[in-house]
Amino acid sequence: MSISYFWSRSFLMNRNFLWLLFICNFVGTIYGYIWYEGQMAYTLENYVAWLIVFVPDSPTASLFFSIAIWGLLFPPRMKMAKSVLHLIEALAVVTSVKYGLWASTIIFAGVAQGNTMVWQDWMLVVSHTAMAVEALLYVRFFGLKTSALIGAAAWTLLNDTVDYTYGVFPWIPSELNNHINAVRNFTVALTCFSVVVSWITLKITRRNTSRISWTDRR
Numbered sequence: 394m395s396i397s398y399f400w401s402r403s404f405l406m407n408r409n410f411l412w413l414l415f416i417c418n419f420v421g422t423i424y425g426y427i428w429y430e431g432q433m434a435y436t437l438e439n440y441v442a443w444l445i446v447f448v449p450d451s452p453t454a455s456l457f458f459s460i461a462i463w464g465l466l467f468p469p470r471m472k473m474a475k476s477v478l479h480l481i482e483a484l485a486v487v488t489s490v491k492y493g494l495w496a497s498t499i500i501f502a503g504v505a506q507g508n509t510m511v512w513q514d515w516m517l518v519v520s521h522t523a524m525a526v527e528a529l530l531y532v533r534f535f536g537l538k539t540s541a542l543i544g545a546a547a548w549t550l551l552n553d554t555v556d557y558t559y560g561v562f563p564w565i566p567s568e569l570n571n572h573i574n575a576v577r578n579f580t581v582a583l584t585c586f587s588v589v590v591s592w593i594t595l596k597i598t599r600r601n602t603s604r605i606s607w608t609d610r611r
Contacts, residue, residue, distance in 0.1 A: 400530055411466050414527070418459040421520060425452030432564055440561060447555045450563055451496060451521065454488035458528065461485040461535060475536065482535035483545035483591075486528045491549060491587035493525030495580060496563075503566025532595050542595075546588040553581050 398404055426433075429449040436445050461482045469475050497518045504510050556562035557577040569576055 402534075405530060406465070406534060408466065411462055415459055415462040415466065418455050418462065418527075422452050422455040422459055425449060425455055428452070429563075436561055440559060444555065444559055444561050447552050448561050448563075450488070450552065450556075451492045451524070454485070454492045455524065457481050457485035458489050458524070461531070465531075465534060479536045479538055479541040480544050483537050483541035484548060486532050486535065486537070486591045487542070487545040487549055487584075487587050489524040489528035490590060491583050493521045493523070493528070494587070495583055496521040498579070498583075499565055499569065499576070503568050506566070506568035506572075508566040508568045529590070529594050532591060537591075537595055539592075542588065542592055546584070549584045549587070550581070553577075553584055556580070 404410065426449055429452060433445055433448050436448050461478070464478045464482065469478055500510075500514050500518055504514075557573075557580070562576075562580070565573075565576060
């Protein structure tokens with residue numbers, strides 16, 4: 394068995410594997426919201442209530458991806474439902490790539506500034522890196538459209554703006570508090586990078602799929 398089998402359509406779109414992926418992401422989403430419980434409670438106590446929507450970034454990204462996988466398991470039939478799913482798929486890809494890379498980078502940046510790496514940090518690095526990888530693996534199976542990708546980019550940039558305007562960005566290592574402007578600039582740049590990478594990956598994978606289909610017809 395070739396290693397390429399593990400990123401082939403026959404493996405990734407196997408319903409048993411999709412169910413496993415959905416369960417893992419859904420459980421991870423619940424755990425993520427529990428992880429953010431302290432910051433969410435702090436936000437409700439010290440800020441206006443609507444800001445809480447922008448606090449749990451990574452769990453929300455995982456929630457988007459869980460819904461996107463559910464859409465692969467049970468594709469909607471109504472046109473409106475398909476359009477909504479396309480937007481969620483775009484949000485899933487952009488935010489999973491963005492926050493997957495963001496969390497790992499911030500953890501290592503904190504360590505570089507003197508923070509101590511504990512086992513929870515390694516767990517977060519592995520799980521968030523997996524978020525980015527799975528999003529790029531599944532982008533070719535999603536019904537992404539340019540308009541949906543633009544919508545996802547707009548939402549994620551709005552999230553960045555709210556986070557660093559009102560100070561509700563995810564809590565970071567204390568060693569980085571004096572570098573918050575650099576963290577903000579990195580965050581916005583990473584959003585743009587995630588959108589571009591998602592778009593390029595989508596174009597490349599669909600072009601390759603079209604070539605394979607053309608070859609099969611011949």
